[in-house]
Amino acid sequence: xxxxxxxxxxxxxxxxxxxxxxxxxxxxxxxxxxxxxxxxxxxxxxxxxxxxxxxxxxxxxxxxxxxxxxxxxxxxxxxxxxxxxxxxxxxxxxxxxxxxxxxxxxxxxxxxxxxxxxxxxxxxxxxxxxxxxxxxxxxxxxxxxxxxxxxxxxxxxxxxxxxxxxxxxxxxxxxxxxxxxxxxxxxxxxxxxxxxxxxxxxxxxxxxxxxxxxxxxxxxxxxxxxxxxxxxxxxxxxxxxxxxxxxxxxxxxxxxxxxxxxxx
Amino acid sequence: xxxxxxxxxxxxxxxxxxxxxxxxxxxxxxxxxxxxxxxxxxxxxxxxxxxxxxxxxxxxxxxxxxxxxxxxxxxxxxxxxxxxxxxxxxxxxxxxxxxxxxxxxxxxxxxxxxxxxxxxxxxxxxxxxxxxxxxxxxxxxxxxxxxxxxxxxxxxxxxxxxxxxxxxxxxxxxxxxxxxxxxxx
Amino acid sequence: xxxxxxxxxxxxxxxxxxxxxxxxxxxxxxxxxxxxxxxxxxxxxxxxxxxxxxxxxxxxxxxxxxxxxxxxxxxxxxxxxxxxxxxxxxxxxxxxxxxxxxxxxxxxxxxxxxxxxxxxxxxxxxxxxxxxxxxxxxxxxxxxxxxxxxxxxxxxxxxxxxxxxxxxxxxxxxxxxxxxxxxxxxxxxxxxxxxxxxxxxxxxxxxxxxxxxxxxxxxxxxxxxxxxxxxxxxxxxxxxxxxxxxxxxxxxxxxxxxxxxxxxxxxxxxxxxxxxxx
Numbered sequence: 001x002x003x004x005x006x007x008x009x010x011x012x013x014x015x016x017x018x019x020x021x022x023x024x025x026x027x028x029x030x031x032x033x034x035x036x037x038x039x040x041x042x043x044x045x046x047x048x049x050x051x052x053x054x055x056x057x058x059x060x061x062x063x064x065x066x067x068x069x070x071x072x073x074x075x076x077x078x079x080x081x082x083x084x085x086x087x088x089x090x091x092x093x094x095x096x097x098x099x100x101x102x103x104x105x106x107x108x109x110x111x112x113x114x115x116x117x118x119x120x121x122x123x124x125x126x127x128x129x130x131x132x133x134x135x136x137x138x139x140x141x142x143x144x145x146x147x148x149x150x151x152x153x154x155x156x157x158x159x160x161x162x163x164x165x166x167x168x169x170x171x172x173x174x175x176x177x178x179x180x181x182x183x184x185x186x187x188x189x190x191x192x193x194x195x196x197x198x199x200x201x202x203x204x205x206x207x208x209x210x211x212x213x214x215x216x217x218x219x220x221x222x223x224x225x226x227x228x229x230x231x232x233x234x235x236x237x238x239x240x241x242x243x244x245x246x247x248x249x250x251x252x253x254x255x256x257x258x259x260x261x262x263x264x
Numbered sequence: 265x266x267x268x269x270x271x272x273x274x275x276x277x278x279x280x281x282x283x284x285x286x287x288x289x290x291x292x293x294x295x296x297x298x299x300x301x302x303x304x305x306x307x308x309x310x311x312x313x314x315x316x317x318x319x320x321x322x323x324x325x326x327x328x329x330x331x332x333x334x335x336x337x338x339x340x341x342x343x344x345x346x347x348x349x350x351x352x353x354x355x356x357x358x359x360x361x362x363x364x365x366x367x368x369x370x371x372x373x374x375x376x377x378x379x380x381x382x383x384x385x386x387x388x389x390x391x392x393x394x395x396x397x398x399x400x401x402x403x404x405x406x407x408x409x410x411x412x413x414x415x416x417x418x419x420x421x422x423x424x425x426x427x428x429x430x431x432x433x434x435x436x437x438x439x440x441x442x443x444x445x446x447x448x449x
Numbered sequence: 450x451x452x453x454x455x456x457x458x459x460x461x462x463x464x465x466x467x468x469x470x471x472x473x474x475x476x477x478x479x480x481x482x483x484x485x486x487x488x489x490x491x492x493x494x495x496x497x498x499x500x501x502x503x504x505x506x507x508x509x510x511x512x513x514x515x516x517x518x519x520x521x522x523x524x525x526x527x528x529x530x531x532x533x534x535x536x537x538x539x540x541x542x543x544x545x546x547x548x549x550x551x552x553x554x555x556x557x558x559x560x561x562x563x564x565x566x567x568x569x570x571x572x573x574x575x576x577x578x579x580x581x582x583x584x585x586x587x588x589x590x591x592x593x594x595x596x597x598x599x600x601x602x603x604x605x606x607x608x609x610x611x612x613x614x615x616x617x618x619x620x621x622x623x624x625x626x627x628x629x630x631x632x633x634x635x636x637x638x639x640x641x642x643x644x645x646x647x648x649x650x651x652x653x654x655x656x657x658x659x660x661x662x663x664x665x666x667x668x669x670x671x672x673x674x675x676x677x678x679x680x681x682x683x684x685x686x687x688x689x690x691x692x693x694x695x696x697x698x699x700x701x702x703x704x705x706x707x708x709x710x711x712x713x714x715x716x717x718x719x720x721x722x723x724x725x726x727x
Contacts, residue, residue, distance in 0.1 A: 046267075053270045057277045096292050126544075135541035138501050138534075138613075139603075140527040141558045161281030168284035171292060190291065195321075199293040207285070 027223045030144075034152050034222070037145035047150035048157070055116040055151070055218075056158030060165075062115050063108060067099075067166040070107060071173025074098055078174075079182050089188035093196045095174035096167075100197060100206045104167035106254050109213035112159060113246035117221035120151055121242040124225025125235035148226065152218050159214025160207050167206065205261045212253060217246045303330060303349040304388035308362045308375075313344045314398025316364055316373045322348050324377040329354045332375060348375065350386075357382035358390070364398035373398060454479045454611060454643045455500060460509035461667075462492070462499060469495055471667035472509065477611075482637050482644040484654045486689070487664035493647040494538070496664070497613050500645065501533060502526045513611070531559060534604030535613040539620075540596035542588040548575070548599050549584040555606045574602040577639075578632060594625030598632065605636060612637065614646040618653055626650075630657055651690055655679070663689065 041048050078094040124147065127133050133143040171193075178184040197203065221242045228238035313335065322330035330350035338345050350356070359380030366373050386392070455477040462470045469492040477483050487493050498504050499511050502518040511518045513529050521529060542551050552571045556562060562570070575581045578598040588596055597617065604612055614633065618626050634657045637644045648654050654661065655675040663671040663678075663686060671678065671686045678686055687693070704710070 049274050050270055052274045052277065057273045060277065060280075100288065100292065130539060130544070131537045131541035132543055134503065135535065135537055135543075137503060138530055139555045139558065140530040141555075142527075146558070158277075161278060161284075164281050164284040164288060168287050168292075193292055197293045199289055203285075203288050203293045 023227070026227060027219065030148070030223050030226060031219055033144050034149050034219070037142060038149045038153065040142075040145040041149045041153050047146070048153050051151045051154030052158055055112075055120065055154050056161060058119075059112060059115045059158070059162060062111055063162050063166050064169050066107065066111060067104075067169035068173040070103055070166075071095060071099065071170030071175075072177045074103075074170070075174035075177035075182070079178065079184070088182070088184055089192050091174070091178045091182075091184055092171075092189035092193035095178070096171055096193045096197050097202060099167045099170040099174075100202050102254070102258075104170065105163045105206055105209035105213055106250060108163040108166045108210060109159065109217055109250040110247055112155075112162060112214075113217045113221070113243055113250070116155065116158070117217050117242045117246050118239045120155075120218070120221040121225040121228070121239045122235060124148070124151075124222060125228035125230075125238050128226065128228060129230035129232075129235060148222050151222060155218025155221075156211065156214045159217065160210040163206065163210035163213075201261075208261075209254065209257050212257060213250050216249050216253060220246045220249060302352045304352055304386075305333065305347055305349055306386050306388070306390050306392055307345055307347050308392040308395050309338070309341065309343045309345055310364065310395050310397050311343055312397040312400060313346060314364060314366075314373055314400055316346065316375070316398060320372060321374045322350060322377060323374055324354070324356070324379065329377065346375070350377075355385040358384045358386055359394060360386065360392055361394045361396070362392045363396040366399065452478055454514060455645065456512045457496070457500075458510050458512065460499065460506050460511060462495060462504070462506045462508075468507075468667055470506075470664075473664070473667070473669055475662055475669065475672075477643055477645055478660075479643055480637075480641060481659040482634060482646065482657060484646040484648060484658040484661045485664060486647075486649060486651070486654065486661055487670075488649065488689070491664050492667065493649075493664060494615055497535070497615055497645070497647055500611075500613065501530065501535060531607065532610045533613060534607070534609035534611070536597065536601050536604050536615065536617055538616040540588070540593075540600040542596055542600055542603070544588050546588075547584070548580065548586050548588065548591070551588065551599060552584075552602045552606055555603065559607060570606070574606055575599070577605070577636065578602045579628070592625075594621050594628065597621070597625075597629060601629075601632060601636070605640060605642075608640055608642075610642055612640075612642050612644045614644065614648070616648055617646060618648055618650040626653055633657065651692070655690075 074095045075091055078091045079088055082088045082090055082094065124133075127147065133147065136143045136146060175186075175189060178189055179186045224238040224242045224245070225235075228234045316332065316335065318332050318335055320332045321328045322332065330348055332346055333349045334347040336345050336347075337343075348362075356377060357380045359382040361378040361380060363376045363378065364373055365376045380394075453476040455475075457473055457475040460470055460473045461468060473496070475483075475485075485493050485496060495504070499506055500513065500518065502511075502521065505519040510520075514532065516525070516529060518526070518529060542548075543554065546554065549571055552574050553567050556567050556570060572581055572584065575584055578601050580595060580598055580602065583591065583595065583599075588599070591599065612633075617629050617633065621629065630653050633644055633646065636642070646654065646658065655678070658675060660674060661672065661678055662669050665685055671681060671683050673681070679690060681687065681690075
């Protein structure tokens with residue numbers, strides 16, 4: 001009996017491993033199908049515009065409010081440390097670099113996964129559960145071209161926009177704390193920032209990051225929805241998986257991208 | 265939801281995004297200062313460039329007038345050859361002085377140009393002959409300690425307050441002073 | 450042009466060793482209303498999916514208009530599907546689109562008709578199912594029966610040759626059932642289409658179908674016109690048509706000895722499957 005149960009542990013590990021690999025393959029396949037079925041999205045941009053509304057515009061509030069608070073906290077914390085070294089004017093640089101390089105893309109992606117990603121997964125999962133995707137197939141309309149691809153491109157468009165907004169609003173939040181509240185000189189705040197934030201190395205790299213995160217988060221959300229078992233339970237666990245997987249993938253990708261960008 | 269409402273909101277959304285990116289580029293980043301238009305290139309030789317990096321700013325009177333484009337080592341003279349891209353709008357006399365300064369105590373290093381009095385201007389491909397090397401912290405500290413050591417026997421008998429005063433005097437003539445003076449504008 | 454628009458030839462299908470169908474043969478003549486009947490879980494809906502090409506058979510083939518469905522390329526499959534309209538069990542209306550847009554959906558996807566013509570066609574189709582007045586509503590605002598009628602209007606939007614119905618009567622009140630029965634027959638005859646109905650509602654189906662197949666244990670157990678089947682002496686058909694509780698289809702799912710199962714627990718030796726669950 002003991003021997004059998006020990007073997008079962010290995011069987012479980014093997015099963016989980018092959019399942020993960022299978023899902024990775026299925027996800028990659030969906031990604032590929034989405035890319036080759038994207039013609040429809042570009043011929044009918046209205047489909048994408050509609051989804052940009054649901055993924056992007058609907059995430060505006062949470063992004064702006066979070067960014068504002070993150071910026072203010074950064075300024076408070078930064079000032080606390082910087083003033084010990086007598087360089088509190090550098091607070092603008094600190095806030096801007098932290099936001100543009102890391103927090104903008106990463107926090108936006110995490111919030112995006114929670115707000116828009118879950119909505120996408122639940123919507124696609126429900127469309128599958130209520131046979132709407134089957135109905136589309138029976139009407140000779142490809143669900144990948146008509147449902148998946150427009151949402152994918154909408155996510156890819158919305159993510160950099162949201163990340164740029166996050167960075168900008170965060171910097172404004174930092175400015176509000178640093179200048180009127182703490183009393184750092186406004187000129188020093190902006191000029192130090194401009195002297196030390198590089199367009200190519202910092203801002204463009206941040207945009208590249210947010211683009212990559214946009215592809216990853218949207219694709220994960222779409223795949224989880226498309227792959228969800230067509231039951232209430234299946235859709236709800238798929239929604240949870242969207243958040244968990246997206247968050248881990250975003251943080252992992254962030255490390256990989258940053259190490260590439262810094263070595264260049 | 266009405267189509268036009270969606271269109272309107274998406275339009276606002278994208279416009280906000282573009283505005284944010286423009287704001288980042290203009291207000292936060294140095295896109296405006298790094299693209300300094302057409303430039304001409306001059307070179308300058310230094311015995312020691314310290315921590316100077318390519319793309320470091322070239323400033324004159326505190327204003328960014330160009331960037332370091334390239335740094336190579338000349339095996340014939342054992343010196344560093346630094347190429348500077350200077351904005352075409354600014355002309356400098358032939359006897360301009362090039363110094364390597366540090367922004368703040370621990371900040372990045374940059375090149376400061378101090379205009380001379382020559383009537384002939386620098387042209388593309390010219391070489392700045394008058395240069396001053398980067399201040400290397402270790403060198404300076406050892407020099408400072410050496411000075412202290414040589415002064416020490418004299419001051420051993422003097423009372424403590426006097427000692428600090430003369431230390432201040434010693435600092436005044438010390439190269440450390442250079443490091444604290446040129447703070448980034 | 451063959452006489453039968455859909456032919457199912459020696460079809461076998463199953464998942465992971467468990468065969469659902471074992472050599473099914475059916476023909477669906479043009480212009481007829483044909484029902485496929487059978488108990489729950491006998492693979493009726495799967496047959497519709499096989500006809501629609503959403504799954505591939507393990508053996509045998511389905512021919513639509515003389516073409517083998519599962520051998521079609523993607524484009525060929527879509528060409529075939531444009532000849533079909535399908536009514537799903539729960540309607541499968543697009544919940545984010547209005548009734549009007551739902552019916553207009555296939556037209557917008559497959560034709561370049563001007564908006565004015567789409568408008569007329571949509572209202573025409575909705576009028577046929579009696580819901581022209583509801584075109585502004587969202588699917589969530591409709592009752593189950595109305596949702597099915599909208600779905601039917603969507604299925605016939607492009608005047609298909611074949612209309613597939615998956616459990617059209619499930620979950621409907623008697624009035625809605627009567628309405629749907631009537632619609633199936635009149636639409637079939639008006640469009641000159643062929644209707645294939647998967648259902649287990651005996652009385653309604655017998656009232657209007659031209660021909661009926663009974664599916665049981667993976668094969669066609671009986672077939673014939675409604676009148677033939679009512680008179681049938683086959684025990685299975687008799688049980689099904691008259692809704693008797695026990696008969697050839699047993700009340701109990703295949704199980705081990707009852708006594709053994711119960712007494713086994715008292716001995717402290719729990720059956721294998723329960724131990725795993727614990």
